[in-house]
Amino acid sequence: MKAIIITSLFVVYLQFLSAQSKSTAPNIFVITLDGFRWQEIFNGADPGLMANTIYVNDTAMIRQLYGGETAVTRRQKLLPFFWNVLSKEGQLYGNRAYGNQADVKNFYRISYAGYNEIFTGFADWRFIPNTPRFNKNANLPAYLNNLDEFKGKVAVFSSWNIFPYILNEPANRILVNSGYEPLSSNEPTIKKINQVQDSISSKSACRYDMLTFLMAKQYTEQHHPKMLVLSFGETDEFAHSGRYDMYLQRANDADRMIASLWYSIQSDPFYKNNTVFIITTDHGRGSKTNTWPAHHLFVKGSGEIWMALMGPGVEARGEIKEPGQIYQNQFAQTIVGLLGEVFAPNHSTGKPIVLQNAATEKKQDTFVSVRVATK
Numbered sequence: 001m002k003a004i005i006i007t008s009l010f011v012v013y014l015q016f017l018s019a020q021s022k023s024t025a026p027n028i029f030v031i032t033l034d035g036f037r038w039q040e041i042f043n044g045a046d047p048g049l050m051a052n053t054i055y056v057n058d059t060a061m062i063r064q065l066y067g068g069e070t071a072v073t074r075r076q077k078l079l080p081f082f083w084n085v086l087s088k089e090g091q092l093y094g095n096r097a098y099g100n101q102a103d104v105k106n107f108y109r110i111s112y113a114g115y116n117e118i119f120t121g122f123a124d125w126r127f128i129p130n131t132p133r134f135n136k137n138a139n140l141p142a143y144l145n146n147l148d149e150f151k152g153k154v155a156v157f158s159s160w161n162i163f164p165y166i167l168n169e170p171a172n173r174i175l176v177n178s179g180y181e182p183l184s185s186n187e188p189t190i191k192k193i194n195q196v197q198d199s200i201s202s203k204s205a206c207r208y209d210m211l212t213f214l215m216a217k218q219y220t221e222q223h224h225p226k227m228l229v230l231s232f233g234e235t236d237e238f239a240h241s242g243r244y245d246m247y248l249q250r251a252n253d254a255d256r257m258i259a260s261l262w263y264s265i266q267s268d269p270f271y272k273n274n275t276v277f278i279i280t281t282d283h284g285r286g287s288k289t290n291t292w293p294a295h296h297l298f299v300k301g302s303g304e305i306w307m308a309l310m311g312p313g314v315e316a317r318g319e320i321k322e323p324g325q326i327y328q329n330q331f332a333q334t335i336v337g338l339l340g341e342v343f344a345p346n347h348s349t350g351k352p353i354v355l356q357n358a359a360t361e362k363k364q365d366t367f368v369s370v371r372v373a374t375k
């Protein structure tokens with residue numbers, strides 16, 4: 001009798017373990033700041049640009065807000081979440097002062113090409129301009145949405161209205177809420193956000209980031225997506241119009257919104273300690289005083305990016321100060337690796353990044369070779 005009880009307890013325990021392991025794939029939030037430079041991530045606001053009246057309306061006030069003697073002071077002022085939280089709990093790649101380089105692999109250094117590279121793991125050599133054209137490349141959000149564990153649990157919110165094309169929303173049947181598109185819902189807050197959006201008279205291709213954020217946050221609280229993409233767009237918009245003051249303020253706003261999202265998910269049992277944030281950008285920009293507003297094939301610096309991440313599976317190493325090289329086409333497989341899934345589309349992909357984890361480096365090497373063998 002005793003043996004039967006012990007055996008059945010053991011069976012229950014095994015079932016419990018397998019149920020646990022089924023639901024332990026972490027949640028993943030991919031957050032992007034369009035065209036935000038690594039220079040501002042690691043050095044804060046640029047003193048020369050802050051003092052330049054071509055790009056800044058009130059140079060004294062901008063200096064008051066984001067100025068400082070050292071890069072460390074300035075970056076902490078501009079991006080408090082990155083430098084007070086993320087740098088303590090996660091990892092930041094791309095500070096070229098240490099020879100730590102992050103670059104896009106694609107040739108074009110524009111947004112469509114960059115988001116395609118992030119979400120498909122493939123630096124497409126074919127040129128697709130930043131226009132509404134459906135992307136044929138298999139992407140990670142769509143792939144995850146087809147797995148049992150992620151089905152109906154993938155949601156994309158972007159300020160830029162080209163995202164439904166880049167991720168091919170109709171073919172992939174994933175939720176992509178972009179630009180000023182309303183979100184169909186009976187929930188009162190979402191309905192209110194729809195109304196506010198509707199009331200905006202001059203709608204550009206890029207929604208206000210705050211609206212994108214509110215929509216994403218509200219949806220997340222109610223529906224608990226396991227993969228959320230949140231893509232901010234205003235940094236790029238203001239950079240193109242040469243407004244360094246607004247570019248800085250939008251980045252500062254984005255930092256605060258990311259902080260608020262992190263706080264709210266860490267206070268939610270569904271997400272708490274089981275959610276990875278990966279934050280990056282689609283492309284760099286010019287590195288000089290007169291080239292920073294632009295980015296494309298011929299502007300030096302346009303391919304230079306950065307990437308930050310934190311959450312389970314990411315050791316707290318902070319800013320990576322060792323020489324190294326990562327590429328944008330590695331992000332998709334890095335995410336897949338953190339989720340413990342396999343993404344094998346019919347195009348090539350960059351290998352997962354070997355995260356700077358002393359204990360897991362060996363394990364990851366094994367993982368890479370296993371995956372290569374399955375392709």
Ligand SMILES: [Zn+2]
Pocket residue numbers: 035111236240295
């Ligand atoms: Zn741009």
